[in-house]
Amino acid sequence: MYSVELRGVTKRYPGGGDEPVVALDDVDFAVEPGEFVAVVGPSGSGKSTLLNVLGLLDDPTEGWRLLDGTDVTELTVGERTAARKESIGFVFQDFHLLPTLTAVENVALPTAFDPGDATDRATDLLRRFGLGERLDHEPSELSGGQKQRVAIARSLINQPSVLLADEPTGNLDTETGESILAEFERVKSEGVAVIAVTHDPLVEEYADRVVELTDGVLVGGIADPPTHAGGDSTPDHDADAPQTGGSDPSGEADADSPLAPEER
Amino acid sequence: MSGGWLRGWRPAASMAARNLRRNRIRTVLAVLGVTIGVLAVAALGIFGNVLALGAADAIGDIGTQVVVSPNADAGVESLSTADVTAIRRAVSDPAVGDPAVVPLYSDNAVVAGTSSQTFATVYGVEQPGLAFEAAEGSLPDRHRRGVIVGADVAADIGVETGDAVEIAGRQVRVVAVLAESETFSPVAPDNAVFLPESAFAADGYAQVLVVADSGETARAAADAIRESVNAREERVSLFELAAIVDEINGFFDLLSTFLLGLGAISLVVAGVSILNVMLMSTVERRQEIGVMRAVGVTRRDVLRVLLAEAGLIGAAGAVAGTALTVLLVAGLVISTPAVDAALVLDPTNGYYLLLALVFGVGVGIVSGAYPAWQAANERPVDALRS
Numbered sequence: 119m120y121s122v123e124l125r126g127v128t129k130r131y132p133g134g135g136d137e138p139v140v141a142l143d144d145v146d147f148a149v150e151p152g153e154f155v156a157v158v159g160p161s162g163s164g165k166s167t168l169l170n171v172l173g174l175l176d177d178p179t180e181g182w183r184l185l186d187g188t189d190v191t192e193l194t195v196g197e198r199t200a201a202r203k204e205s206i207g208f209v210f211q212d213f214h215l216l217p218t219l220t221a222v223e224n225v226a227l228p229t230a231f232d233p234g235d236a237t238d239r240a241t242d243l244l245r246r247f248g249l250g251e252r253l254d255h256e257p258s259e260l261s262g263g264q265k266q267r268v269a270i271a272r273s274l275i276n277q278p279s280v281l282l283a284d285e286p287t288g289n290l291d292t293e294t295g296e297s298i299l300a301e302f303e304r305v306k307s308e309g310v311a312v313i314a315v316t317h318d319p320l321v322e323e324y325a326d327r328v329v330e331l332t333d334g335v336l337v338g339g340i341a342d343p344p345t346h347a348g349g350d351s352t353p354d355h356d357a358d359a360p361q362t363g364g365s366d367p368s369g370e371a372d373a374d375s376p377l378a379p380e381e382r
Numbered sequence: 383m384s385g386g387w388l389r390g391w392r393p394a395a396s397m398a399a400r401n402l403r404r405n406r407i408r409t410v411l412a413v414l415g416v417t418i419g420v421l422a423v424a425a426l427g428i429f430g431n432v433l434a435l436g437a438a439d440a441i442g443d444i445g446t447q448v449v450v451s452p453n454a455d456a457g458v459e460s461l462s463t464a465d466v467t468a469i470r471r472a473v474s475d476p477a478v479g480d481p482a483v484v485p486l487y488s489d490n491a492v493v494a495g496t497s498s499q500t501f502a503t504v505y506g507v508e509q510p511g512l513a514f515e516a517a518e519g520s521l522p523d524r525h526r527r528g529v530i531v532g533a534d535v536a537a538d539i540g541v542e543t544g545d546a547v548e549i550a551g552r553q554v555r556v557v558a559v560l561a562e563s564e565t566f567s568p569v570a571p572d573n574a575v576f577l578p579e580s581a582f583a584a585d586g587y588a589q590v591l592v593v594a595d596s597g598e599t600a601r602a603a604a605d606a607i608r609e610s611v612n613a614r615e616e617r618v619s620l621f622e623l624a625a626i627v628d629e630i631n632g633f634f635d636l637l638s639t640f641l642l643g644l645g646a647i648s649l650v651v652a653g654v655s656i657l658n659v660m661l662m663s664t665v666e667r668r669q670e671i672g673v674m675r676a677v678g679v680t681r682r683d684v685l686r687v688l689l690a691e692a693g694l695i696g697a698a699g700a701v702a703g704t705a706l707t708v709l710l711v712a713g714l715v716i717s718t719p720a721v722d723a724a725l726v727l728d729p730t731n732g733y734y735l736l737l738a739l740v741f742g743v744g745v746g747i748v749s750g751a752y753p754a755w756q757a758a759n760e761r762p763v764d765a766l767r768s
Contacts (some may be wrong), residue, residue: 170763173676175676175762175766196680196681199675199680200678203677203678203679208677214669214673214766216673216674218397218400218401219397227674227677228677228678230397230679231390231679231680231686272677273677276678
């Protein structure tokens with residue numbers, strides 16, 4: 119079972135003229151648990167739309183959308199919100215942390231209005247990302263890389279099955295970008311499907327699979343049966359990223375198992 | 383369900399409070415607007431209420447007395463014992479509060495003290511205690527001897543209890559001096575002296591005073607007398623001030639409403655300023671709200687945060703405005719001896735404070751509702767794109 123799957127998805131926007139703008143054109147796309155897929159393509163090719171449709175922020179005009187094997191093509195606003203919280207983590211180019219909240223509170227934001235206190239879980243996540251010393255700092259007191267790690271921790275607070283990243287390294291220097299990508303590797307090793315929309319060749323290097331979107335047409339959206347066994351250009355990263363959780367399709371990988379806290 | 387409903391407000395209020403601290407000057411100005419609005423509503427409300435209470439106090443029992451006189455137009459010159467009995471029967475009904483019925487003989491005479499004299503009304507009354515109050519001495523249950531002197535007469539001729547006065551050439555001892563009358567009444571007790579009924583040889587009463595507990599019972603008594611005593615012929619004419627009191631009270635109600643309306647205008651202005659602050663703030667934080675929605679915060683919870691912000695502005699302004707009102711009114715009472723402290727401490731003024739407090743919070747929430755609803759319902763994909 120795929121973590122997330124699009125079948126024949128077309129997305130049309132009402133354009134300025136008579137003809138609607140076709141942002142996605144009959145896209146088939148599927149990502150397995152523990153797979154890291156980079157989506158590349160020129161600006162305006164529909165990458166953001168693809169991410170929005172995958173992330174249940176936008177609905178397809180035609181086609182089907184499945185999340186963990188469940189049809190989520192047409193949901194009410196409330197159901198979509200709940201599904202996003204439950205199964206999807208977002209990482210943005212501009213981090214999009216709330217400036218009034220501390221690092222821990224930002225991480226716990228998706229659960230802030232739920233019964234129970236997620237502070238412990240948020241603290242654990244931040245420690246894992248090497249931010250144990252920055253728990254109560256506000257975003258303005260953090261560097262870009264630290265902010266992005268807080269954002270990744272936030273995306274993982276509900277143990278999602280899919281992590282969607284929009285230009286996750288776009289605002290970071292190469293070194294910081296690499297450390298963020300290393301975090302993605304650890305995330306995917308827990309069985310989370312990671313999908314990153316990017317211009318950055320570095321991201322392509324880390325990805326298990328690179329798909330290209332051109333004028334709404336996606337090439338290579340569904341991997342051939344022997345998926346990330348070979349043919350990829352990142353053997354050195356595969357070597358130091360343990361694959362223990364890679365085959366766990368539930369996305370419920372234990373928060374404390376494969377990753378040890380690591381100071382950077 | 384209600385527990386969960388309440389629980390969601392705590393994180394919302396906490397986030398709202400922090401958001402308000404981001405642009406302190408803007409928040410303080412919005413709070414100031416509500417403060418002034420609440421101050422205006424509460425202070426003008428209390429002002430109007432104190433005026434009304436003061437007026438009611440000054441008018442006093444004006445509306446509680448009914449004066450029954452013989453109807454001269456119908457040829458009735460005086461009220462007979464039968465008439466008095468009929469009046470007593472008419473009003474001896476628990477529904478009209480069983481008012482006291484005090485028949486009065488009436489005449490005019492020169493009243494002389496030791497040094498000076500004055501022209502006064504002389505009444506004959508058996509039970510003065512039912513209708514009047516003594517300033518010195520005490521009013522007898524049954525008036526049998528001596529004279530009771532009205533306040534102005536006593537002052538004019540300079541007599542006190544125990545002194546002797548000469549009324550129509552006869553020496554009588556003063557048994558009591560009446561307190562200055564607070565009521566406006568055709569009986570005018572201040573300018574009168576009261577002798578026992580036995581001093582009069584008249585064959586009929588000039589007036590019958592019906593003294594009720596309240597304006598309402600006075601009106602009921604008057605109606606009862608009209609119905610029964612005047613059933614066959616218009617034997618008596620009635621003088622009652624309850625209707626006038628109603629008019630006066632109506633005027634003060636109008637004045638209070640007018641003053642409250644003035645205050646409400648400033649509160650509306652404050653509401654517009656909250657609306658403006660919330661609109662600006664939600665536009666500025668469009669992306670943040672989009673992020674909250676994207677990571678799974680529900681529309682309802684976003685709405686809660688924003689409503690809590692507006693509500694906090696309203697509540698802070700309302701509390702400050704209420705506190706300022708209390709200070710202002712206290713200062714007014716201390717600096718103006720003419721204002722009766724008892725009137726200001728009247729519990730009904732607390733109602734205006736509470737009203738202003740509720741209005742302040744209400745204005746905050748109502749003004750915040752539209753921007754909050756708008757922001758919460760924006761599609762996160764649109765909010766994030768900006």
